[in-house]
Amino acid sequence: MKASAFAYARATSVANALELLAVHGEKARVLSGGQSLIPAMNLRLVAPEVIVDIGGLAELRGIVIEGETLVIGALTRHADLLKSSDIVKCAPLLAAAVAHIAHPAIRNRGTIGGSLAQADPASELPACMLTLGASIVVRGPGGERRIAAEEFFRGIYETQLAPQDLLVAVELPVADSGSAHFFQEFARRHGDYAITGLAAQAVLEGDRFAALRLGYFAVGDRPVLAEAAGKLTGVTVTPALLAEASDALSDELDPHEDQQATPAMRRHLARILLTRCMASLLKRPDLQIGGVA
Amino acid sequence: MSSIRTNPERLSVLDRPNSYIGKTVPRPNLDRLLQGRGSYVSDLELPRMAHVVFLRSPHAHAKIVNIDVAPAKQMSGVIAVVTGEELAAVITPWVGVLSHLKGLKSAPQSAIAVGRVCWQGEAVAAIVATSRAAAEDAAEHVAVQYEELEAATDMRTALDPATPIIHASLGDNLAFERIHEAGAVDQAFAESDAVVEADFVFGRHTGVTLEPRSVVASWNAAEARLTIHQGTQAPHMVQNIAALHLGLRDSQVRVVCKDVGGSFGIKVHIYADEMATYALAKMLRRPVKFVADRVESFNTDIHARDHRCKGKIGIKRDGTITAFEIDDLTGIGPYSMYPRTSAIEANQVVNLVGGPYSNKNYRARARVVFQNKNVMCQYRAVGHPIACSVTEGLVDLAALEIGMDPVEIRRRNLIADDAYPCTSPSGLRFEQLSHHASLTKIVEMMDYQALRSEQARLRKDGIFRGIGIASFIEVTNPSAAFYGVGGARISSQDGVAVRLDAQGSVICLTSITEQGQGSESLTAQIVGSVLGVSMDRVRVVLGDTDMTPYGGGTWASRGAGIGGEAALQATKVLRQNILDVAAAILQASPAELDIVNNVVVSASDGTPRIDLNELARIVYFRPDTLPPGIQPELMATRHFVPREYPFAFTNGVQAAWVEVDTDTGFVKLLRHWVVEDCGTIINPQLVDEQIRGGVVQGLGAALFEKCIYDDRGQLTNANMADYLVPMSGEMPDIDVGHVVSPTRESELGAKGAGEAGTAGAAAAVTNAVNDALTPFETIITEIPLTPQVILTALKKI
Numbered sequence A: 001m002k003a004s005a006f007a008y009a010r011a012t013s014v015a016n017a018l019e020l021l022a023v024h025g026e027k028a029r030v031l032s033g034g035q036s037l038i039p040a041m042n043l044r045l046v047a048p049e050v051i052v053d054i055g056g057l058a059e060l061r062g063i064v065i066e067g068e069t070l071v072i073g074a075l076t077r078h079a080d081l082l083k084s085s086d087i088v089k090c091a092p093l094l095a096a097a098v099a100h101i102a103h104p105a106i107r108n109r110g111t112i113g114g115s116l117a118q119a120d121p122a123s124e125l126p127a128c129m130l131t132l133g134a135s136i137v138v139r140g141p142g143g144e145r146r147i148a149a150e151e152f153f154r155g156i157y158e159t160q161l162a163p164q165d166l167l168v169a170v171e172l173p174v175a176d177s178g179s180a181h182f183f184q185e186f187a188r189r190h191g192d193y194a195i196t197g198l199a200a201q202a203v204l205e206g207d208r209f210a211a212l213r214l215g216y217f218a219v220g221d222r223p224v225l226a227e228a229a230g231k232l233t234g235v236t237v238t239p240a241l242l243a244e245a246s247d248a249l250s251d252e253l254d255p256h257e258d259q260q261a262t263p264a265m266r267r268h269l270a271r272i273l274l275t276r277c278m279a280s281l282l283k284r285p286d287l288q289i290g291g292v293a
Numbered sequence B: 001m002s003s004i005r006t007n008p009e010r011l012s013v014l015d016r017p018n019s020y021i022g023k024t025v026p027r028p029n030l031d032r033l034l035q036g037r038g039s040y041v042s043d044l045e046l047p048r049m050a051h052v053v054f055l056r057s058p059h060a061h062a063k064i065v066n067i068d069v070a071p072a073k074q075m076s077g078v079i080a081v082v083t084g085e086e087l088a089a090v091i092t093p094w095v096g097v098l099s100h101l102k103g104l105k106s107a108p109q110s111a112i113a114v115g116r117v118c119w120q121g122e123a124v125a126a127i128v129a130t131s132r133a134a135a136e137d138a139a140e141h142v143a144v145q146y147e148e149l150e151a152a153t154d155m156r157t158a159l160d161p162a163t164p165i166i167h168a169s170l171g172d173n174l175a176f177e178r179i180h181e182a183g184a185v186d187q188a189f190a191e192s193d194a195v196v197e198a199d200f201v202f203g204r205h206t207g208v209t210l211e212p213r214s215v216v217a218s219w220n221a222a223e224a225r226l227t228i229h230q231g232t233q234a235p236h237m238v239q240n241i242a243a244l245h246l247g248l249r250d251s252q253v254r255v256v257c258k259d260v261g262g263s264f265g266i267k268v269h270i271y272a273d274e275m276a277t278y279a280l281a282k283m284l285r286r287p288v289k290f291v292a293d294r295v296e297s298f299n300t301d302i303h304a305r306d307h308r309c310k311g312k313i314g315i316k317r318d319g320t321i322t323a324f325e326i327d328d329l330t331g332i333g334p335y336s337m338y339p340r341t342s343a344i345e346a347n348q349v350v351n352l353v354g355g356p357y358s359n360k361n362y363r364a365r366a367r368v369v370f371q372n373k374n375v376m377c378q379y380r381a382v383g384h385p386i387a388c389s390v391t392e393g394l395v396d397l398a399a400l401e402i403g404m405d406p407v408e409i410r411r412r413n414l415i416a417d418d419a420y421p422c423t424s425p426s427g428l429r430f431e432q433l434s435h436h437a438s439l440t441k442i443v444e445m446m447d448y449q450a451l452r453s454e455q456a457r458l459r460k461d462g463i464f465r466g467i468g469i470a471s472f473i474e475v476t477n478p479s480a481a482f483y484g485v486g487g488a489r490i491s492s493q494d495g496v497a498v499r500l501d502a503q504g505s506v507i508c509l510t511s512i513t514e515q516g517q518g519s520e521s522l523t524a525q526i527v528g529s530v531l532g533v534s535m536d537r538v539r540v541v542l543g544d545t546d547m548t549p550y551g552g553g554t555w556a557s558r559g560a561g562i563g564g565e566a567a568l569q570a571t572k573v574l575r576q577n578i579l580d581v582a583a584a585i586l587q588a589s590p591a592e593l594d595i596v597n598n599v600v601v602s603a604s605d606g607t608p609r610i611d612l613n614e615l616a617r618i619v620y621f622r623p624d625t626l627p628p629g630i631q632p633e634l635m636a637t638r639h640f641v642p643r644e645y646p647f648a649f650t651n652g653v654q655a656a657w658v659e660v661d662t663d664t665g666f667v668k669l670l671r672h673w674v675v676e677d678c679g680t681i682i683n684p685q686l687v688d689e690q691i692r693g694g695v696v697q698g699l700g701a702a703l704f705e706k707c708i709y710d711d712r713g714q715l716t717n718a719n720m721a722d723y724l725v726p727m728s729g730e731m732p733d734i735d736v737g738h739v740v741s742p743t744r745e746s747e748l749g750a751k752g753a754g755e756a757g758t759a760g761a762a763a764a765v766t767n768a769v770n771d772a773l774t775p776f777e778t779i780i781t782e783i784p785l786t787p788q789v790i791l792t793a794l795k796k797i
């Protein structure tokens, strides 16, 4: 299929992009990597009248460390994240996650800003933002504001972004040297959107978690920071405790049904991920063998 | 080699010096395709060419109350908006039946729906415009008023009295039924030590060609001729059908088919939208292009395999299989496809179940029902994956029941390699198969015993791996028995014309077609070898009904075996003609001469005598210097069709080694092996890659591919994100081995190799998954084996 006719504007600056968005409002769409927007237009699922292409705005692209904060420009491509040594050092979870996004051709074009604005609940990066406690930096008619990742995602393809807003960057705290991460997802084929996935980050003190954040994706209409993590923090994790936490996880998740999985299957896979995550982060294979799930 | 030829004449043709037969040589068309210089219909642009887009029904079953085309006609770039009624004045409807499939019935189908739509995706109007985009814009402004009718979607209830009858004139939804009985089935079951039953379920899937179906039809009013550029497997069939329904003679239709981006059986049928495109070109007197987009490909390219088959096997303690019984049910959509019909797959299932085994007792029933879903028809390895999965699944269940190793039970029951010729209980005649040699070879290749030990060791660590074996037979080189005897004008013979040009190169026109399987290469290899010229001097022309001899094309694994033999025979004649002329020029006898490396040489010592270039110069430009009475014929044509056996059966065996994650239900394919016997191998790499490609499609069926319909007949995953084709990341290494039993029906001895991979792959994987899951005492007989299916079977969810 062919997209319906649209007007095209290549923004010359962030200010120019914001002007264009202010003028055209809901009739306009920002174009970043185009890996979600263009297929949707070709299928005529969306038919924007104006495309505001921000692809040339170098100021929106790049990764910088500012003290204890890692700033990633909205136009930074998935492939950039994958090969950045700063990411490996300061947010290794992201490097692990990005390898699961689609295929090289798509990673060469798709951007972090596009992925977060798209807010597909099965996407890796939104969940990572929750896990890592990111702030989403947004510029709109009223100036710049920061939105906590936990507040940013509002539902399937829904965020706090208004039609006139531009997502310009994300800010992440630089990971502690003592922190550990775990990333795993279940997808039918390499590069497919996940059926269920977990992006976890922890700080360990001896054999216990001083901090533990479990960002699940593809288990509901938006990424979920599991509260069950609380049960596993500050205590020695035993199989019984893990079972209890898994039950709590099952209760708090409200997964959807689709062609890949029923809600029951998603809950089941979420528990498996929790078990595997604990075994991996705590280096306790015993937790997995004859596991709770 | 399991069989050695003794006929010295045969040896001389295939084993001549510098022969290309049996050698991996690069395909002559590679440079063209890799440099992007292929000629695909989807790229074709003609002067004044218009584009057609079909507005398609969103309903599975509905009455068309009204179509308002007026607003769309006003839109810019729109040339015409045509409804089914209007087009019916140009092209007649058709009924997809064949007389040898007794009782098969179907209803007349129109190029564009008239009055009623019978599946979601059926075309209701054609919008012709100056560009595809303009036509799509206009399509949004064609207002169709539907009155939804109840849809019959579930094949299991299609014959229930409560289910609406899709075509009232047919009386019921039963398209075809076949019942077959051989031997003494009841007695055999009664005398068995155990009888095992299972219900097998196969997901509906489709071919997903890289290049979608594409047509450019162009009517030349001055010549009263239609030229159809189409990516098809069977140009002469398209010519005949187009002419028939447009009221033309065959000679008024030319079909041109150059490069095709994949077919797999998808492009061997006549589709309503393609017929509509021919008719529109004639109606509008200008070229019209139709290229299916991906969504309409999923909704309209034929689907296949949607079967539910109950199976039963009788077994003795010593491992002897006593009987097979099946009851197969399949839903084919609202029409039997034209002209090959949609009864063939079920018919094949009846033919093929139990085929590799020496058992004589067999009962089968197959029922083919109509439903309000997209049409189903022949796709790579028609019926074989179903027959093979049922047969091999039952054999493994029987082995499990009596505690016998799966390899051993096959050894005890496969038809002995020296028992040929013989006939199966379903009446198939086998010339020479090699089941035991193949099994022995695969057991060796995979190191079966070592895998069994590894499996046992890993099980202790909670790692569940399984081995699956599947023996199979495969229909290739079909004679007229497939379609011709049923009244279809689909040729089973093929022809090849070879001509020496004025510089000693060869032009070869063949009626087989190329969609990537290597038809061009194998033809050039045969011609070059038999004639004694290098392959770079052989140019192969295919796919043009104005130029090539008449023939069937490429489908049913027939190109090499039938078209290859025609090439061999034509080239033998040309060679003899050349030697006759050379003898006259050289004042020698033809028997003293040979052609090697583009030069006529002395047969005895290879001394060069006259270059083909020089010979051609004399023939074409100085015939006055030839001895009187000599009229050289440097062009020769031969045709071939197998006559003795209706089909050349091939055989083989596949093995899968898989790991099942019993926590998640995910299956990892670790390794796959195939041993097959396609007779003479012309190009080992082409054969191996045909096998591998076929296996990958079979693995897609086993784990991934399924057209998911809801109960209202809506296809819910008509896109590449939700319909999962197998991708390289998930594919295992596939090792291919061969046993060679040439067919004696032809001098070439080649049988087909294009479908064997697809035939047995899913069966091997399903058996392997069940083998891995033996500790859990669960048997799964449904594909695709999705994580959801496996977790459910394991009662984890």
Ligand SMILES: Cc1cc2nc3c(=O)[nH]c(=O)nc-3n(C[C@H](O)[C@H](O)[C@H](O)COP(=O)(O)OP(=O)(O)OC[C@H]3O[C@@H](n4cnc5c(N)ncnc54)[C@H](O)[C@@H]3O)c2cc1C
Residues within 6 Å of the ligand: A029, A030, A031, A032, A033, A034, A035, A036, A037, A038, A039, A074, A100, A101, A102, A103, A106, A109, A110, A111, A112, A113, A114, A115, A117, A118, A122, A123, A124, A125, A161, A165, A166, A167, A168, A191, A192, A193, A194
């Ligand atoms: C075959 C395939 C497989 C894929 N698999 C995965 C996968 O496994 N996991 C995954 O996460 N993703 C996957 N994707 C999506 C891919 O990651 C996209 O890159 C991403 O979702 C969107 O990024 P983009 O830069 O391409 O955004 P675009 O497509 O350009 O835009 C997406 C949406 O975001 C809006 N937008 C973009 N940038 C901004 C901005 N700066 N401010 C405000 N709004 C903005 C656009 O207007 C649009 O609505 C896949 C895509 C394809 C084609």
